[in-house]
Every structure is written in structure tokens, then in C-alpha cells.
Amino acid sequence: MPTPSTPLGEFDLIGKYFTRPVQRVALGVGDDCALLQPAPGMQLAVSSDMLVEGRHFLSTVAPERLGHKALAVNLSDLAACGARPLAFTLALSMPRVDERFLEGFSRGLFALAEAHGCELAGGDTTQGPLNICITVFGEVPPGQALLRSGARAGDDVYVSGTVGDARLALEAFRGTVALAGDHFEQARVAMEQPQPRVALGLALRGIASSAIDVSDGLLGDLRHILQRSNVGATLEVDRLPRTAVLAAQPLALQRECTLAGGDDYELVFTAAPAQAEAVQAAARQAATPVTRIGRIEAGSVLVLVDAQGQTVADHFGSFDHFKS
Amino acid sequence: MPTPSTPLGEFDLIGKYFTRPVQRVALGVGDDCALLQPAPGMQLAVSSDMLVEGRHFLSTVAPERLGHKALAVNLSDLAACGARPLAFTLALSMPRVDERFLEGFSRGLFALAEAHGCELAGGDTTQGPLNICITVFGEVPPGQALLRSGARAGDDVYVSGTVGDARLALEAFRGTVALAGDHFEQARVAMEQPQPRVALGLALRGIASSAIDVSDGLLGDLRHILQRSNVGATLEVDRLPRTAVLAAQPLALQRECTLAGGDDYELVFTAAPAQAEAVQAAARQAATPVTRIGRIEAGSVLVLVDAQGQTVADHFGSFDHFKS
Structure with missing residues (x-):
């Protein structure tokens, strides 16, 4: 020995x-x-x-x-x-x-x-x-897996939990953002100890029409759903759920972190409007909040709008391990 | 694009x-x-x-x-x-x-x-x-997997193909051995393009009592079988099959390469003597030669013997990624 x-x-x-x-x-x-x-x-x-x-x-x-x-x-x-x-x-x-x-x-x-x-x-x-x-x-069970390819025009788009804290922590490590000690620790835990939404995924079987987890950034990952499903979407960027720590940051940084931050490991998923109650029941069953953040549209365009319904320019990239 | x-x-x-x-x-x-x-x-x-x-x-x-x-x-x-x-x-x-x-x-x-x-x-x-x-x-099929734990005293020990060429090539790359061009290429192919013995493994279901593939060196990998099976073995070191290229090298190098070379990806396996014919039939079916190289013994000792039955000192290590 x-x-x-x-x-x-x-x-x-x-x-x-x-x-x-x-x-x-x-x-x-x-x-x-x-x-x-x-x-x-x-x-x-x-x-x-x-x-x-x-x-x-x-x-x-x-x-x-x-x-x-x-x-x-x-x-x-x-x-x-x-x-x-x-x-x-x-x-x-x-x-x-x-x-x-x-x-x-x-x-x-x-x-x-x-x-x-x-x-x-x-x-x-x-x-x-x-x-x-x-x-x-x-x-x-066969046929019950949530795929990226099932979104249909008219479906609602949801995200679980909150997004953006992991990227906020990365920016703090990079020195581009200053966070108070407890704020830094909260964001850092989001980056370093993400909680996989296993219970929510199981509860959404038969309810969600498509799903993906947010690893490369919400916009980029949502685009994978849109491409696979041959649809577009309207995303209400101010509805993206965020923590109080992130909400205390400048709006431009909030948007960068929530839309293109990556490393969130929340679920983005779609469901028909008739499933809205079932989605909330699944969220309660999984003890995981979910927020409606947009709608699937016919076509192939992803449009970002703010709380006033104004179009927001999409300059947000998706994380690419060979281009970042 | x-x-x-x-x-x-x-x-x-x-x-x-x-x-x-x-x-x-x-x-x-x-x-x-x-x-x-x-x-x-x-x-x-x-x-x-x-x-x-x-x-x-x-x-x-x-x-x-x-x-x-x-x-x-x-x-x-x-x-x-x-x-x-x-x-x-x-x-x-x-x-x-x-x-x-x-x-x-x-x-x-x-x-x-x-x-x-x-x-x-x-x-x-x-x-x-x-x-x-x-x-x-x-x-x-359940219960038919070849495991390391099934060797019994009295079983024969076999190896497929030949062993040692991959290590010979590594020594040539290291400059400790000089090989003629075609010899070098043959050994290099053994190192760089090993052929997994999938057909033989399938053919040995129900025939072999235990098996392992030789990745860290024949002796070290055979020891995994012995430990898991709570047995010992006698290994006839001069019976280890080797190519003409390796057989042209000094005996000490042949032994080092065949016994402790590693990267061979041949199968070492055991089978009861009553299965000797079935083993050869499996080898023919898989178009893969197999050679009997020793016998499983009661106890826990691995003894190496030469062609004259003399004990060979076992100074051969097994490859360990953190100790080599």
C-alpha cells in the first residue's frame, strides 16, 4: 500500500x-x-x-x-x-x-x-x-424524450429559474464588474455549482413541445430549437428572469448576461398555450420556477422586443468554443 | 457559411x-x-x-x-x-x-x-x-459477459495474436532500438493501428472463463484477472507469441516487450482444459490466432518460467499512468 x-x-x-x-x-x-x-x-x-x-x-x-x-x-x-x-x-x-x-x-x-x-x-x-x-x-420511455425539434408556431417559450448570474461572476473574475462580497459569492455559486433541472425535465414530459438546456447562452440555445423546429420566435428580453444581484447592474450588462451569458444550465422550452396550466403545475411539482419569455412564430426569424414592444437590436453572440 | x-x-x-x-x-x-x-x-x-x-x-x-x-x-x-x-x-x-x-x-x-x-x-x-x-x-446477453473474475485453478491461459510490437516501436521512437525501415513500419502500425479483437471476444462467450485486454502490459493485465479471481498462475514466458521482427531482438528486450510492453490490445483469457478444442474453433471462427501461454494455479502467486522450466525473475512492471 x-x-x-x-x-x-x-x-x-x-x-x-x-x-x-x-x-x-x-x-x-x-x-x-x-x-x-x-x-x-x-x-x-x-x-x-x-x-x-x-x-x-x-x-x-x-x-x-x-x-x-x-x-x-x-x-x-x-x-x-x-x-x-x-x-x-x-x-x-x-x-x-x-x-x-x-x-x-x-x-x-x-x-x-x-x-x-x-x-x-x-x-x-x-x-x-x-x-x-x-x-x-x-x-x-420511447417517444417521450423532449427534443429540440418539436416547437410549433403559437407555442409559448419558457425558461426555468434565473439566467445571467454565471456570466456576471465570470465578468467579476475578469475584473470588468465589481461586486460586493455576498453578491459575488451568490453569482459565483451560480457559475460553479449549477443545479441541473432534472425534476423539471421529468415533469415536462408530455407537456413541453421542445426543450434545450442553456449552456452556450439563451439566445444561441433557443436558436438551436428554432433551427431544428423550422420556426421563428419573438423573445421579450425584459421578461428574462434574473436575480436581484444581476438586476442591480446596468441594463446593457443585464441583457448581455441574460441573453448571451451561457453556463446557466436552466431549461428553455416551448409548450402550446393550452398547456399553460400544466406547465405551471409541472413547475410546482419540480419546485422550480418557470417564466414565460416569448412566443414561437412561423418563419425563421428570432425577434427581440423590450417591455414597450420595441425591437431590440440582436448583437448578441452565442458562445463558441473555437471563436471565443 | x-x-x-x-x-x-x-x-x-x-x-x-x-x-x-x-x-x-x-x-x-x-x-x-x-x-x-x-x-x-x-x-x-x-x-x-x-x-x-x-x-x-x-x-x-x-x-x-x-x-x-x-x-x-x-x-x-x-x-x-x-x-x-x-x-x-x-x-x-x-x-x-x-x-x-x-x-x-x-x-x-x-x-x-x-x-x-x-x-x-x-x-x-x-x-x-x-x-x-x-x-x-x-x-x-445477461450472464454471458466475459469478466475478470471467472478464472479457476487448472484453467489454461491464452493470448490472441502477438504481443510486444507496440512497445518495440515506442523504443525505436525513443532511440533505444534501431529497426530497419520495413521492420519499423510493421511495429509502428502495431502501435498506431491496433486491431480490436471484437470477433474473438464474441466467439469466446460461453467458452472463456475470464478475459481482459492487454493495454498496460500482459503481466499487469493478467494480474488483474488473478486478483479478481483469487488465483495464481504459471506463465511460460518463451511461449508468448511475437512477430519475426521482435524475435530478431535480444532476448531481454523480447521479454520486456512481450511481458510488460502494453498497448497490445490483444485478449488474455482463460478457459478450462475441456474447452481447448472450443477455444481453437473460436479462434478459427474469428480468424484470430490464439496461443496457450500458461495455467491458472491455486493460491495467489504469478510464477514465470522459461522453456526449460526454470523460474524467470519477475522484475517487470505494469504501465501506470501516474508512475511511468
Whole structure:
């Protein structure tokens, strides 16, 4: 066994930090493959997200929050499909074995995993620049997954929770915004510990006509729905829900953060007007506020309007990992 | 649309290089999740491997071979479980959009994927140090997966193909060995384009008592079987199959490469002596030679013996990504 002064080897660190008793997974960490037994007739929803330092998190993030976030962004994809989390694999590249990092990272990771009944089924560890790749598995009855392609003209557009705080925190880290200590901490938690809207996604099955999670910015992600559904939309930009912390900032910054901020991990979704009551009931059931922010239109144009109904110029980009 | 002088954005490059028509996957690249419909009653075998430059491949590798290898090492894990490949996700971090790289990488990737009927279901691309993480999905009837834990005292130990050429090539790249041009190329292909033994893994269902693929070195990987199965083994080191290229090297180097080389992606497996004929029939069916290299023993010791039955000192390490 390694002594405290001996760095852990690959198999030691998997055993110490990333092995938990198997529950619903038929075979977990430690063989060539994990074995999952999908429930009869269910479809398996699969998503994979890779997190890179400086792109998806800052070097200042606490390891526990990073462990949380790495899984949260993946669970958010399941939420956007209305899938129930089952299991995940973790591939982790690190410059060196840092037990303080591993202890915090695994604690944050497993806390969120256990809150969602999502088991670590297997993975890989290697030496290299810090990189975290999680692939998550969920289940959904055939035909019930929420897709990007189902929006229809006349549908209402909704968003869950609030948007923009993660970007506000990033601007504070960049030094372009000054925030008081408690305001900074609130925004920072939004950036570093997003809460995936799994319960809302499940509650919206059969109610929402389309859905996506906001990772690259609300406008850009809404555009994915519009493109896939061959529709346009009118978005009421002043209705976008925001925290009091963000609402205290200049209007131009509020708009930048809410419309193009990214890293929100809220759900943007559409539903027919006849489903308005059902949407609110789903929101209550999931204990997640939702706000109507616009309407799907025929055509392919996305129009932004303010509270007075005036058109707002759309100069907002979407986050692109190779253009930002 | 981007002009040739404009670097592709994230979504453009996914569309151009990583989107193929959906076949057996219910929903593929381009939504929050991919949707898989497992065949009724089948278990899903899942494995994830992350490849980092300098650890798993050299910067000199041709992109096409790298695309092949990134999927091959994952298919090798399915092979070791006796699972039939279904689909995979790809997460790719790259310093910049290099279309020459992407064209070759995706060509090598899809050539191997199509050869095994394994579909790209989804994934992620981002900017960062070059890192390739593939998660692969296969199916296997419940109870038929080949595990590491099934070896029993008296079983024969086998290995497929030949071992050691990948390590020989690495030593040539390192300058510790000089190889003639055609010898170098043969060893280099073994290192850069390993052929996953999927057909053999499938043919060994119900015949092999345990299996693992050789990624970290034959001795180290065999030890995983011994530990999981609570057994020992006698390994006849001079019986390890090797190419003529490797057999032309000094004996000490041959032993180092065959026993502890790694990156072979052959299968090491065990089977009861009564299955000896069935093993050879499976090998013929899979058009993959297999060689008996030892025997499982009671206890927990791994003994190496030479052709004269003399004990060979075991000073061979296993590859550990944090200790090498």
C-alpha cells in the first residue's frame, strides 16, 4: 500500500476515490466494461461533456464545486431530454496525483450523483493536462424524450429559474464588474455549482413541445430549437428572469448576461398555450420556477422586443468554443 | 457559411466531420442527448477511454491512425467483455480547428466504426490541449459477459495474436532500438493501428472463463484477472507469441516487450482444459490466432518460467499512468 509520502498510482486512486458499492448497475468500476441493465422497453439517453480548465472552469474553483459541476452539466443534458439519470462514466486526466484535489472533487461529484440516484459505472484516469470527461446515461420511455425539434408556431417559450448570474461572476473574475462580497459569492455559486433541472425535465414530459438546456447562452440555445423546429420566435428580453444581484447592474450588462451569458444550465422550452396550466403545475411539482419569455412564430426569424414592444437590436453572440 | 480562410466554429465542424446518417441509433448527433434503444433483455456494456498526447500517442502519429486508435482501444474493452459494438460518443478537445487533422482523424475513426457497425451517437468538442475521450456501448446477453473474475485453478491461459510490437516501436521512437525501415513500419502500425479483437471476444462467450485486454502490459493485465479471481498462475514466458521482427531482438528486450510492453490490445483469457478444442474453433471462427501461454494455479502467486522450466525473475512492471 502507498504510504502518505508515495503518490498514489492509477489503480490505487481509482480504488480510494472512485469506487462505491454497486446498486442498480449490474457491474461497476473495475472490469473492462461496466454492465447496465436497461429497464424493459426504455430508451437510453446518452450525453457526453468535456470540461477543460480556462474554458469551463477557472483554476480558482474549489475541487468540490468542480466535481459537482462536471456532473451537473451532464445531468442538465438529461434534464433537457426529460430523461431519468441512471449512471455515468468519468474519464479524468490530471497533471499529477493531488489527493487534496481528488478528495474534494470526488466528494462534490458523489454528493450530486447520490442526490440524483446516478451511479458511477466506470471510467479512466490518466496523466495529462486537467480534463474531465463525463458520459451520462438516463432512461426515457420511447417517444417521450423532449427534443429540440418539436416547437410549433403559437407555442409559448419558457425558461426555468434565473439566467445571467454565471456570466456576471465570470465578468467579476475578469475584473470588468465589481461586486460586493455576498453578491459575488451568490453569482459565483451560480457559475460553479449549477443545479441541473432534472425534476423539471421529468415533469415536462408530455407537456413541453421542445426543450434545450442553456449552456452556450439563451439566445444561441433557443436558436438551436428554432433551427431544428423550422420556426421563428419573438423573445421579450425584459421578461428574462434574473436575480436581484444581476438586476442591480446596468441594463446593457443585464441583457448581455441574460441573453448571451451561457453556463446557466436552466431549461428553455416551448409548450402550446393550452398547456399553460400544466406547465405551471409541472413547475410546482419540480419546485422550480418557470417564466414565460416569448412566443414561437412561423418563419425563421428570432425577434427581440423590450417591455414597450420595441425591437431590440440582436448583437448578441452565442458562445463558441473555437471563436471565443 | 465559413469561407476557407475562416476557421470553422464548433457547430460547423461537428456538422462537417462528425455527423453521419442515423442507422440503429434512435436519435444521433445534434440534440441534448442521443437516444439508444437497447435490444430487449440485453445488457449494455459501457467503457470509456481517454487518450492524451505523449501518453497514448506521439505527436508524430498520422491523424487517420489516431482516429482509428482512439476507437480501437475502446472497442478492445468491448471485445474483452464479449460485447457486440453498438455506438459511441466522442469528446474532443483541440488547441485549434485544424481541418487537415479533422479530415484524417474522422476518416480513420469512421472506417473502424463502420467495420464494426458502431455508430457515432453524440459528443462534444471544445478548445484545449489535445484530448480524445470516447465512450463505447455494446450489448451482451445477461450472464454471458466475459469478466475478470471467472478464472479457476487448472484453467489454461491464452493470448490472441502477438504481443510486444507496440512497445518495440515506442523504443525505436525513443532511440533505444534501431529497426530497419520495413521492420519499423510493421511495429509502428502495431502501435498506431491496433486491431480490436471484437470477433474473438464474441466467439469466446460461453467458452472463456475470464478475459481482459492487454493495454498496460500482459503481466499487469493478467494480474488483474488473478486478483479478481483469487488465483495464481504459471506463465511460460518463451511461449508468448511475437512477430519475426521482435524475435530478431535480444532476448531481454523480447521479454520486456512481450511481458510488460502494453498497448497490445490483444485478449488474455482463460478457459478450462475441456474447452481447448472450443477455444481453437473460436479462434478459427474469428480468424484470430490464439496461443496457450500458461495455467491458472491455486493460491495467489504469478510464477514465470522459461522453456526449460526454470523460474524467470519477475522484475517487470505494469504501465501506470501516474508512475511511468
